[in-house]
Amino acid sequence: MDKLTSTTRRITTTLFVTQSLASAGYIAIIAVNAIIGAELSGNAALAGLPSTLMLGGATAVAYPAGRFMQRFGRRPGLALGFFAGMVGMLVNGASVVWDSFGLFLLGLLILGMARGTTDQSRYAAADAVPMSQRARAISTVVLAGTVGAVCGPALVGPLSQFARALGLAELSGPMFGSSALFALGGLLILLLLHPDPHTLAIQRGTDVGPAAQPTVGGSSMIVVLRQPLARVALASMAFGQLVMVLVMSVTSLHMHHHNHGLGDISLVISAHTLGMFGLSAVSGILADRIFRPLATVLGALLLIAGSLVAPLSLLTPWLALALFLIGLGWNFCYIAGSSLLADALEPSERGRIQGASELLVNLASASGSFCSGFVLASFSYGWLCTLGALIALALLLTTLVQTRQPQPHPIEV
Numbered sequence: 584m585d586k587l588t589s590t591t592r593r594i595t596t597t598l599f600v601t602q603s604l605a606s607a608g609y610i611a612i613i614a615v616n617a618i619i620g621a622e623l624s625g626n627a628a629l630a631g632l633p634s635t636l637m638l639g640g641a642t643a644v645a646y647p648a649g650r651f652m653q654r655f656g657r658r659p660g661l662a663l664g665f666f667a668g669m670v671g672m673l674v675n676g677a678s679v680v681w682d683s684f685g686l687f688l689l690g691l692l693i694l695g696m697a698r699g700t701t702d703q704s705r706y707a708a709a710d711a712v713p714m715s716q717r718a719r720a721i722s723t724v725v726l727a728g729t730v731g732a733v734c735g736p737a738l739v740g741p742l743s744q745f746a747r748a749l750g751l752a753e754l755s756g757p758m759f760g761s762s763a764l765f766a767l768g769g770l771l772i773l774l775l776l777h778p779d780p781h782t783l784a785i786q787r788g789t790d791v792g793p794a795a796q797p798t799v800g801g802s803s804m805i806v807v808l809r810q811p812l813a814r815v816a817l818a819s820m821a822f823g824q825l826v827m828v829l830v831m832s833v834t835s836l837h838m839h840h841h842n843h844g845l846g847d848i849s850l851v852i853s854a855h856t857l858g859m860f861g862l863s864a865v866s867g868i869l870a871d872r873i874f875r876p877l878a879t880v881l882g883a884l885l886l887i888a889g890s891l892v893a894p895l896s897l898l899t900p901w902l903a904l905a906l907f908l909i910g911l912g913w914n915f916c917y918i919a920g921s922s923l924l925a926d927a928l929e930p931s932e933r934g935r936i937q938g939a940s941e942l943l944v945n946l947a948s949a950s951g952s953f954c955s956g957f958v959l960a961s962f963s964y965g966w967l968c969t970l971g972a973l974i975a976l977a978l979l980l981t982t983l984v985q986t987r988q989p990q991p992h993p994i995e996v
Contacts, residue, residue, distance in 0.1 A: 590711075590778070590783075591711050591712050591716075591720075591783075593775060594707075594708070594711040594775075594776060594780060594783075595708050595711060595712070595720050595723050595724075597771055597772065597775040597776050598704045598705075598707055598708050598723070598724050598727075598776070599723050599724060599726065599727050600727075600768075600771060601661075601665065601701075601704065601768040601769075601771050601772055602701065602704045602724050602727035602728075602768075603727040603730035603731060603734075604764040604765065604767055604768040604771075605665065605668060605697075605698075605701045605727075605731070605764070605765065605768055606727050606728050606730060606731020606732070606735065607730060607731045607734040607735045607738060607761075607764060608668065608672065608731075608735070608761035608762075608764040608765055609694075609698060609731065609735070609761075610731045610732060610734075610735025610736065611734075611735040611736065611738045611739055611742070611757045611760070611761050612672070612675065612694075612757050612758060612761055613634070613735070615739060615754050615757055616633035616634065616637075616691070618754065619633070619675075619678075619679060619687060619754055620632055620633045620684075620687070622754075623678065623679070623682060623683070623684040623687050624684045632688070633687075633688075633691050634952070635949075635952075636688055636691040636692050636695060637691050637692075637694055637695035637698065638695060638945060638948060638949050638952070639692070639695060639949075640691070640692045640693065640694065640695020640696040640697075640698070640699060641695045641696065641698045641699035641702070641941075641945050642695075642699065642942055642945035642946060642949065643695075643696065643699070644695075644696040644699040644700060645699040645700075645702075645703075645938050645939075645941035645942040645944075645945055646935075646938040646939050646941070646942045647938070648660060648664065648699060648700040648703060648938055648941075649703065649934045649935050649936070649937050649938015649939065649941065650934060650935045650938055651663075651934075652703065652707075652781065652934040652938075653781070653931075653932070653933065653934025653935045653938075654934070656779040656780075656781045656782065657703075657706075657707040657710065657776065657779055657780045657781045657934075658772060658773065658776040658777065658779045658780075660700060660703070660934075661700065661701060661703070661704060661707060661772050661776070662769045662772045662773050662776075663700065664696075664697050664698075664699075664700025664701040664703075665697070665701060665765050665766075665768040665769030665772060666765070666766070666769045667693055667694075667696055667697040667700065668693075668694060668697035668698070668701065668761075668762075668765035668768075668769075669762045669763075669765035669766045669769065670693055670762075671690045671691070671692075671693035671694035671696075671697055672690070672694065672758050672759065672761045672762035672765060673690075673758070673759070673762045674686060674687075674689055674690030674693060675687060675690035675691065675694070675758040676755040676758030676759040676762065677690075677755075678690055679752045679754050679755040679758060680751055680752050680755050690758075697765070699941065699945065701768075702941065703937065703938070703941060704724050705720075705721045705724040705725060705921055706721075706921065706925065706933065706934075706937045707776070707780040707781075708720035708721055708723060708724045708780070709721050709921065709922065709925040710780035710781055710783060710784035710925070710930070710933070711780040711783050711784075713787065714925075714926060715871060716871060717871065717922045717925055717926065718866075718867045718868075718869075718870030718871040718875070718878075718918055718919065718921075718922040719864070719867040719868055719870075719871050720867075721867060721918050721921050721922055722863040722864055722866055722867025722868075722870075722918050723863070723864070723867070725860060725863045725867075725914065725917065725918060726860055726861075726863040726864060727860075728856075728859060728860035728863075729856075729857075729860040729861055729863075732856045732860060738757060738760060738761075739756075739757050742756035742757045742759070742760035742761075743756040743757060744756070745760070746759065781930070781933075781934065784930035784933065785930045785931065787930070807927070807928070807936055810927055811985040811986065812875075812876070812923055812926070812927050812985070812986070813923075813924060813927040813928075814981070814985050815876050815879060815920075815923060815981065815982050815985045815986060816919075816920045816921075816923035816924035816926075816927060816940075817920070817924065817940055817943060818879075818920075818978055818981045818982065818985075819879040819882065819916045819917075819919055819920030819923070819978065819982070820916065820917055820920035820921065820924075820940060820943075820944050820947075821943050821944055821946075821947040822883075822916070822947070822974055822975065822977065822978035822981075823882060823883075823886065823912065823913045823915075823916025823917055823920065823975075823978065824913065824916075824917070824944050824947045824948050824951070825947040825948070825950060825951045825974055826886045826890065826909065826912070826913070826951070826971045826974050826975050826978075827859075827886070827909055827910070827912075827913040827951070828947075828948050828951030828952050828955070829951035829954065829955050829958075829967065829970065829971050829974070830889070830890060830893060830906075830909055830955075830967065830968055830971045831852075831855055831906065831909065831910075832951065832952050832955040832956070833955045833956060833959045833964070833967065834851060834852075834855075834893070834902065834906060834964075835848045835851070835852065836956075836959065837959065837964045838851065838897075838902065841897050843897075843899065847899040850899060850903055851899060851902045851903045851906050852906070854903035854904070854906050854907040854910075855903075855906035855907060855909065855910040856910065857907060857910065858906070858907040858908065858909065858910025858911035858912075858913075858914065859910035859911070859913055859914055860910075860914070862911060862914065863914060863918065866878065866911075866914050866915050866918050866919075867918055869881075869915075870915070870918055870919045870922055871922075874986075875919050875922055875923045875926070876919070876923065876982050876985075876986045878915050878918070878919035879915065879916055879919045879920060879923075879978070879982045880979060880982055880983070881915050882911075882912045882913070882914070882915030882916035882917075882919060883912065883916065883975050883976070883978045883979035883982065884912070884979065885908050885909070885911050885912030885915060886908075886909055886912035886913070886916070886971070886972075886975035886978070887912075887972045887975045887976060887979070888908050888912075889904075889905045889906065889907070889908030889909035889910075889911075889912060890905075890909065890968045890969070890971035890972035890975060891968065891969075891972050892904060892905040892908065893905035893906070893909075893964070893968045894963075894964050894965035894968045894969075909971075912975070916978070924936070924937060924940055925937070955967060958970060
């Protein structure tokens with residue numbers, strides 16, 4: 584038992600450290616992507632293209648990455664994701680040095696594919712531990728986002744100055760520096776992520792929730808969606824992501840339109856980031872100790888509260904509270920949904936189905952990002968937040984209805 588505890592602790596620590604490195608790298612370049620996109624293209628209207636390409640790459644690779652990890656294991660799959668991130672960063676750095684917009688777009692696509700893979704680290708953490716500790720393990724990996732949120736922006740200035748000292752284009756610094764973070768992450772995965780979490784999950788094959796139904800050859804997504812708790816898991820992650828992105832994406836623009844300075848906007852976004860990542864340990868413990876769908880219910884209620892509070896006042900503390908609640912609601916939905924999906928799947932089929940679920944989550948994120956600007960421009964911030972509250976209400980009702988459905992008993996094989 585002691586050996587198992589030390590092994591799982593090493594695996595979850597490795598995943599936390601490597602995800603912190605990845606998060607810092609992603610956030611460091613997100614801070615300058617729009618600037619580089621506008622400068623290299625010569626068209627400010629294309630400043631939003633970088634984030635769109637990264638999201639497209641993540642969506643495209645999520646399912647294949649899940650299938651790869653199911654067949655070959657979490658360690659080689661995640662290592663490939665980190666090394667892809669290293670390559671993407673190097674390509675982006677070269678694009679700035681060589682003033683090539685096309686090369687920049689290629690690098691962003693590769694980075695998106697890397698993110699679609701490395702974001703599945705939380706499922707590796709879930710594989711490594713017993714079901715009773717699954718949400719806490721996932722929350723540890725999600726908590727790594729806090730490190731990225733703090734360290735990522737802080738890296739931009741020093742790395743830019745270092746590049747300038749070497750005679751390179753200033754904005755290439757964050758790219759080349761972040762490539763080193765991804766390379767280190769990939770090496771740590773190869774050296775320390777053993778035994779493979781997927782192997783541990785197979786060995787602990789009976790450690791599944793009551794919704795899991797072993798099938799010969801594995802289940803399709805359609806079969807999985809026949810399970811009420813699996814539907815709750817997917818709805819929790821997808822709807823939570825949709826509401827969070829929908830409101831968060833344009834809040835800074837809403838504040839700018841009402842003469843808030845950058846200091847006020849930064850404070851509100853910081854409160855939102857704190858809600859998303861800072862209390863992950865708390866939400867993980869709660870999700871493990873209570874019925875997981877109850878954590879989704881709590882998350883949906885927080886999303887509703889934040890969406891309703893946000894348009895009521897233009898005061899900075901009020902908006903900070905609203906965005907904090909939305910971030911925390913997303914956190915509960917994300918961790919509870921990820922844990923519940925792992926509970927509902929046999930180890931032999933988790934990688935493939937979890938990859939498909941990542942695809943759905945990325946599509947939800949893309950939808951929220953795409954629609955938010957149109958809703959704000961065509962109607963108002965108040966109507967946009969009302970839409971967010973209605974989506975969260977749909978999640979709440981879905982969870983309550985589905986958890987009242989009879990749960991299937993595992994099939995004896």
